[in-house]
Amino acid sequence: MILRRIAAILFLPMMLAFGSGVYLYLGTMKSKVVKERAQLPTATKPKFVLPGTMFVVQGGRLFKLNAGSFTEIGPAGDWSQPAVTPDHTRLIAVLRSGQSSDLYVLDLDGHVLKRLTKDDSRIIDANHWVFYPRVSPDGTNLFYAYDSPKHVTGAPGVDLTIWSMPLNGTQREAHVRSAPYWYSGGDVSPIPLAGTGLIFVRHSIDPSTAVHSQILFQSRPGAVVKSLTNLADNCSQPALSPDGTQLAMICTGGKQTAKVEVAPFTGSALGPAKVLLDGRLYAAPAWSPDGKALAYFAPAGAAGHFQLWYLALPNLAPSASASASATPSAGATSSVRASASPTPTPPVPVQVTQGVDLSATSPPAWF
């Protein structure tokens, strides 16, 4: 009898421990999707050391990647879309508040030097968004996407328009550079070229109600825009190589997966595109300082957080036939696009970061 009581006393904690163990064990069986939380880039070590210096964004925080390690820069806030000035001495970045966003000049250590725009207002619809800052190659003008003018008649609407202003000037000196397709979200991703040329992305909606993105070229302010890509290819996120001869871009063809493509750029037209990567959610290609590689974002792992990837490029020198077939008109673009083909030996991407959650709408600024 006494032995039985002792056994019962021993069994109870054992059962309690085992039951708790099963409970805790089941908790460990959760999928990584639910368990995985992104780490700060500064808590991780890149798996691959990139040449030069790169700025990326995670959760509204700016990070500098240099010599294989991350450093957080900039004051607290919801920062995004850093762009480096051509002399590599300053950053232009977007600081977003709840209802508006503004452009700031920062030094490369993240100290704010100047506020360029003032877009906040106590009246909700008098606030403005500004995104996608990019400095002209001569360093004098700043291009950006700005939600002005707004539609004051008809249905309430707000679309992004490409504007430019002197980098050392004020917002009052800004000029409109594009005329967006209304109620589409507008024009984004300006790339000012040497001289007066401009590349940007226009969103539009065709009569069948399908939404499109198209990369356009404008030779000077007020000039008629030319299509660099076919409407149906839905290309966006252009990135011009450091020597200005190649354009990297993301194309979806209207699908929920993307391609990373590169095409020779003549200064006003694109040659045949090469498909470098296909079939995943790729975002924000950026050229290496020597123009021989691309960085981009793509999800890795079950959680779907976007990581930084590196892709050494094959020889992308345009062939004679490619140059000859490059034409600037929208109609001819489809024939150029039709000749796009995968590279004979596909380049192999290298995953640079792991366990972070980088903002895929803030392209890497790399020099």
Added chain:
Amino acid sequence: MHPVRLAVLTVVCLLLSGLAGAAAYFFPVVVAGVGQTGQTVVVPPSSTGRASPTPSAPPGAPFTVLLLGSDDDSKFQADHVLTQSMILVRVEPTSKRVTMLSIPRDLWVPLSTGGSAKIDAAYSYGGAAAAIATVERNFHVRVDEYAWIGLKGLIKLIDRLGGIDLFVTNPVLDDFYPNDIDVKNFYGYRRVAVLPGAQHLDGSSALQYVRSRHNDINGDFGRSARQQQVLLGIKAKASTLSPADLPDIVDALKGEFKTSMGLDRVRSLLGVANAFDLTNTKQIVLYVPLFTSYGQISGQSVILPHWNQILPVVKANFP
């Protein structure tokens, strides 16, 4: 005590305690299973002779689910909410095919509860039964199940899934986005901006993406297409879950989710989700001008159905 008896007793005790541990872990799922799934819906008889309550399709057979998404903020009394989103989903478990048809919220139709109104009002007048009956009578389709989710439930669900990945086709900007979640003045507005491109969206951003409509030339139709896109994103992410994730998901959906589906049907649905393939998914939106047209009735902006165009499409895809 005899060693054999002791061993047997030990094993039995461990089994019992293990079961107790597992039961404790899945207790929220069981409670939710009782409270939120298997909701009985009494659909009023229709001219097509629809019986009530809703008879379920046999296991393994194709079935149609009416997905309902609602404003469930303080503007409305509980269960008297408008359905901002109505999507008919046909699931074919054998072929793993899924067809989705978005019903415009402003579609002007006769309601099962009487009179005519925008179809989003059906749920507010008679709950899920009225919404189902209204869809069945107007679209000549049989609805086997329904699932309802509130706005906050959608945010929590996506956050518990760790966010979803999708490709935002164009900037979604809105100066008049409803500022009605967890605020005192739920008639206010706020500005939102979801930028284009591939990205990882949390629950709040995903809700902004599917709910904004003021700056979309396609209006509610554009929003419907975005809702289907997010639904596919959720489905893709959900297919990576394990049963051990269920208590967290159930906790996220507490009070924000109701369905007529029993656990068997949910399991069948998860089977399709696991074998999820975009190429096996068909998406239909009833765009203007082919399927619908804009109109004004009693001072309201409404969408008028072109039944001669809609019904053949419904018949072909929801036999």
